[in-house]
Amino acid sequence: MKRRDFVSLVSAAMGTSVILSCKKTLVDNQSSLHLDLMAARGGGGVPAQRYPLKFPAILSHNGGILDSKLATSDLGGGVMSNVWAYNGLFPGPTIRANDGDQVTIQLQNHLPEETITHWHGLIVDHDNDGHPMHAIPKGNVFDYDFTINQRAGLNFYHPHPHMLTGKQVYLGQAGAFIINDSEEAALNLPSGKYEIPLILRDATLDKNNNLSYKPASGGMFGKIPLVNGTRSPYLDVERAVYRFRVLNGANSRIFGLALGNGASFKLIGNDGGLLTSAVTINRIDMSNGERIDVLVDFRSVTNGTKVMLRDLRSGWDLLEFRVNSTEAGPEVNLPSTLSSISPLSSPVTTRTFSFDAMSKINGLEYEMDRIDWTVPFGVVEKWVFKTNGNAPHPVHVHGASFQVVSRRGGRNQLYPWESGWKDTVLLEDSETVEVLIRFNNYRGIYLLHCHKLEHEDMGMMANFEVV
Numbered sequence: 001m002k003r004r005d006f007v008s009l010v011s012a013a014m015g016t017s018v019i020l021s022c023k024k025t026l027v028d029n030q031s032s033l034h035l036d037l038m039a040a041r042g043g044g045g046v047p048a049q050r051y052p053l054k055f056p057a058i059l060s061h062n063g064g065i066l067d068s069k070l071a072t073s074d075l076g077g078g079v080m081s082n083v084w085a086y087n088g089l090f091p092g093p094t095i096r097a098n099d100g101d102q103v104t105i106q107l108q109n110h111l112p113e114e115t116i117t118h119w120h121g122l123i124v125d126h127d128n129d130g131h132p133m134h135a136i137p138k139g140n141v142f143d144y145d146f147t148i149n150q151r152a153g154l155n156f157y158h159p160h161p162h163m164l165t166g167k168q169v170y171l172g173q174a175g176a177f178i179i180n181d182s183e184e185a186a187l188n189l190p191s192g193k194y195e196i197p198l199i200l201r202d203a204t205l206d207k208n209n210n211l212s213y214k215p216a217s218g219g220m221f222g223k224i225p226l227v228n229g230t231r232s233p234y235l236d237v238e239r240a241v242y243r244f245r246v247l248n249g250a251n252s253r254i255f256g257l258a259l260g261n262g263a264s265f266k267l268i269g270n271d272g273g274l275l276t277s278a279v280t281i282n283r284i285d286m287s288n289g290e291r292i293d294v295l296v297d298f299r300s301v302t303n304g305t306k307v308m309l310r311d312l313r314s315g316w317d318l319l320e321f322r323v324n325s326t327e328a329g330p331e332v333n334l335p336s337t338l339s340s341i342s343p344l345s346s347p348v349t350t351r352t353f354s355f356d357a358m359s360k361i362n363g364l365e366y367e368m369d370r371i372d373w374t375v376p377f378g379v380v381e382k383w384v385f386k387t388n389g390n391a392p393h394p395v396h397v398h399g400a401s402f403q404v405v406s407r408r409g410g411r412n413q414l415y416p417w418e419s420g421w422k423d424t425v426l427l428e429d430s431e432t433v434e435v436l437i438r439f440n441n442y443r444g445i446y447l448l449h450c451h452k453l454e455h456e457d458m459g460m461m462a463n464f465e466v467v
């Protein structure tokens, strides 16, 4: 498929949302009016009503089925929206596995078009990576079978069919994949009801409250925020320390997270798992596909107080914490070293990748059958990411994690959430970002691409082969 087909695909996507919105949906008139009023406030301000934060169900990593299908979901207040959901859930079920576990999951495609699921952050062999060349037509299944061999962390599963990723993720095809290991377990981090996954995204709803995908070449920016598929959510919390596992699951929007009461986060992990040590920080910026792992301490907050998780970039209120207990919970004591991370060094090769316009890497748009470079197995390389404009480009690599070593130009610095192991790094205009990377798990064909999904779908993606 060539770029010229993107326009017709976009038209097709819009046509789909029209068809979806024509389906009969029971809408309470009052709720509908209320939601429209809230939408008019652009998701910011003070909505008249908030809805309980949803939590995705857990799916077994061993023998689980991911059924991609059309469904309806309550985004809050009992108003149903048409979505494309894994197992009818929006977002999809959370998968948990331990390092060393065998994962066997069957993807069933009941969407009206091809799809394939990619496990963003998981280091798996080419056949299990959800490469677009493995997309299955509607009515077909794909059996995944791989072993977890990596550090504990929060990962992100979503479709990866060429030129359809943005639409499918937007319509609801997304979920969390959490890996646990013994190193993490030894830290006794908050768990159970004190460990909360938060999948952030935005959305635009049409007048029937259905998701409306209308991408522009600069990306798809929705008019309201959703957290775990909930609009204007709240969460009752105790006076305790909570662990929030946060994923930016939006197609294009970057979030600048902060707490409304000025309290700080204790940042303990990111894409590739635990950091070397915890960092106390007041703001964290997350581009598409990035993850963070933070502790928030509500112990000193007075019972009955509300604390807002905010997005400083849009001015949106994302999630209201309602502190609702009299007794304060225990302190969480972290060791000064959370995890040992060996720095990569002495790269044998330097490769430069220029993310140009909105659809090209080094002057080329994606071709499914073209391998643009080969990488020797097991050696450290330096990859340099730059751009001639049209950023932000969140750069994502499949098949290995990397370490970010420098950013020159633009923001001209690295941030605490960019230390340790990463698989996605934000490239802004006039920046040059250098990473060190080593593919020492599998040989095979993998992808480098922009994770602004509309850029990816237009062709800002490349195949390389580890040999």
Ligand SMILES: [Cu+2]
Residues within 6 Å of the ligand: 355, 358, 391, 392, 393, 394, 450, 451, 452, 455, 456, 460
């Ligand atoms: Cu981009």
